[in-house]
Amino acid sequence: MNLARDAQKAGARVGLGSDRITIDGGKPLVGRIEVRGAKNLATKAMVAALLGDTPSLLQNVPEISDVHVVMRMLDAYGVAVTQPAEGELLLDPANVEKAHFAQIDALAGSSRIPILFCGPLLHRLGEALIPDLGGCRIGDRPIDFHMDALRAFGAIVDKSYEGIRITAPDGLKGAHIELPYPSVGATEQVLLTAVRAEGVTELKNAAIEPEIMDLIAILQKMGAIISVEPNRTIFIEGVDKLDGYTHRAIFDRNEVASWASAALATDGDIFVAGAMQQEMMTFLNIFRKAGGGFDIQEDGIRFFRAGELKPVVVETDVHPGFMTDWQQPLIVALSQADGVSVVRETVYENRFGFTDALNEMGAHIVVHKSGYDSPDWRVPKRPLEQVAVITGPSQLHGADVMVPDLRGGFSYLIAALTAQGRSTVSNVGIIARGYERFVEKLGQLGAEFSID
Template sequence: MIPLVTDAQKAGARVGLKSDSIVINGGKRLEGRIEVRGAKNLATKAMVAALLGDTPSLLKGVPEISDVGVVRGLLEVYGVKVTSPSPGELSFDTSRVESAHFAEIDAHAGASRIPILFCGPLLHRLGEARIPDLGGCRIGDRPIDFHLDALRQFGAVIEKGFEGIHLTAPDGLRGADIELPYPSVGATEQVLLTAVLATGTTELKNAAIEPEIMDLIAILQKMGAIISVEPNRVILIEGVERLDGYNHRALFDRNEVASWAAAALVTHGDIFVGGARQTEMMAFLNVFRKVGGAFDVQEDGIRFWHPGGDLKPVTIETDVHPGFMTDWQQPLIVALTQAHGVSIVHETVYENRFGFTEALNEMGAQIVVHKEGLPDHPRRVARRDFEQAAVITGPTELHGANIYVPDLRGGFSHLIAALSAEGQSVISNIGIISRGYEHIIDKLETLGADFVYEG
């Protein structure tokens, strides 16, 4: 049964959505210019990093998304004074950081998993940290074991109770030699945020090296940290006694850029994404061109459009950076339903990320999900035990449907499928999309989408 007040509705309310459902009249070309600001996956982590500074921090290019609102609420629970000097900027005064109770943390965290990243900074500031039950998109098992194991190696003592997890550091935190079993972005962030003030040196092996990680390292270096990125996914962090605040402009949101690029393909449209940069998008741009999309890199952004003619099938393997991001495959799959031939997407990062294809099939797509993957298919990325594969046969005509959004990226995929489909669609639970897409309704209006709020 769908809850009376969902986390998505709460998320939508934070950013001013008038309803949790919209009615879309499909078949209209998207055209125009939209802007992207800082990456969801960087801005929220940079906000947590402010806890480490003894002086105020200023973050620029902050997107107005519900996840930013969640982290702001959590920081304020801990006594951080958060202000907005101007649109897209947040200032953090950490001079009065204090402990918070499980109930307060849980009330603000909602569906976010961000509280786990508060642990290292809070252990340094307060000597303790608390984590409630964690939420997030239901795209597969996201265990926090990597985080907790790393924190234990730093010297944290972890106690699990009915309310959540309580962490202390009776002897302080000290540097450690840590090797991740998988180059997890979240676990890498955890180590960075903890190691910078730990006593001694930390060596992190098999680290994630996504652009958002590099941007977080740049922030920490501005604060006074000593961090070296070595070859072969090794990061060395020399602990320091104190850190100052930072002044930083967040890296643009690569996932939002890829999503709007896919929307241009799906709707035979022409979308200029202001703020996008080529360097961080190269893996996506290669695939976009192979499919048959056109793009033009300009100084202030990238233009994406459907140049006419048939789209081509491709084979994609998601992977950690510098590979093809898992967050890019979902909206691109919608475009692949219109390619002439058979496309294959191997998902190697999450084990349950093709659930959104069920709604696409109801709309007329022909997508078969192989839950054990395709082991005999030629590969570049090493197989993982839980990986899946989606086989997409196209082109197929999509028609309108009633869809309940399951997760952030899948929800955007359903949205653009409805925008390209024949007939009318009702998209519900759209608040989830607002977790990672700033001003989603305004941008749809700017691009000429035909829709209204339901009710």
């Protein structure tokens, strides 16, 4: 996959008009912005529409490039996708048909969503052909969990030079599945497959993120029977048919945390409309410990500094723990705290690669690539975990940096906004994969920048 090429295409799709932003930093971000539906729910909800016999209406859809990728993939399979109003998608699966592999391969290059098409396509067409998967290079994202789950349902998985061909000549049957790790993607795979499989599926060690719960709500609206039990266990009773849904997507927690971290790093004051307390509680606790303040209102949350920034210890984990997607933007703010902060990454092993550029900008971050043991760790030991030690406060200075991945990319924007002097951030199309109209929002917050 050519990340630079995909980034340029992504930027063009969401109206960036360029792949580079020049920022004059050192100015607090102040103002009001709005976040819409979660990237990690909207794209999955679009795939779920394939399961229905009638059209589905998805509301609060973000204008991001990942949504455009899935729109084009659905179109390739014959799903009619229209936009009746801003932030809405009407998805009609009445004429679903097999798509040419080359077309799907070309569309899927910058997204990992195609793997979730497997279950719905097996139910609708009897087979699925999945190309090599893309996505951000932040660590190992094995698809073994997905393939093992599909095999448990009775699917036959064949790998070839083209990709992965999956068939179910005898249909899909309910299964007893226990995930070795509460993977969000694998949990989604099981849900999207089990709802139409014959019999009952028991899923143990499932992910229970708010976006998973929102997907379950969508499937229940469609006619699915799903019970969420204690201890990460989900029961799904297969049904013969599903209808379409009307659903408003849950807000994007990752975008909220990113703008909150920007307020903390730049000593700004940002009101994020659309944010809700319940889904952000773990982040809000760390935000407050680090010296941040927040004001919960009916229509959003205001984020600001409540005093001097203080060092914290953060361990990423699956929900309800601290999200791995939250630590990257927060690390920039922690570089401004007085003391030593520690961030232990237990989800993805390569997620600290972005810190090299931050060090070039004046941060003091040491990454322990094999982690280290501590009696104070609360999250269980996991393979390939890493630890970043951030010593501050550091005076960041402008630099030329290239975006490596989605969350790291937004972190570079925060660093450039925090730094004294001028920075140029390239490859910003990748940021458009998950941050809606972020350039427009920078303008709303008073950032000084130009698009080259």
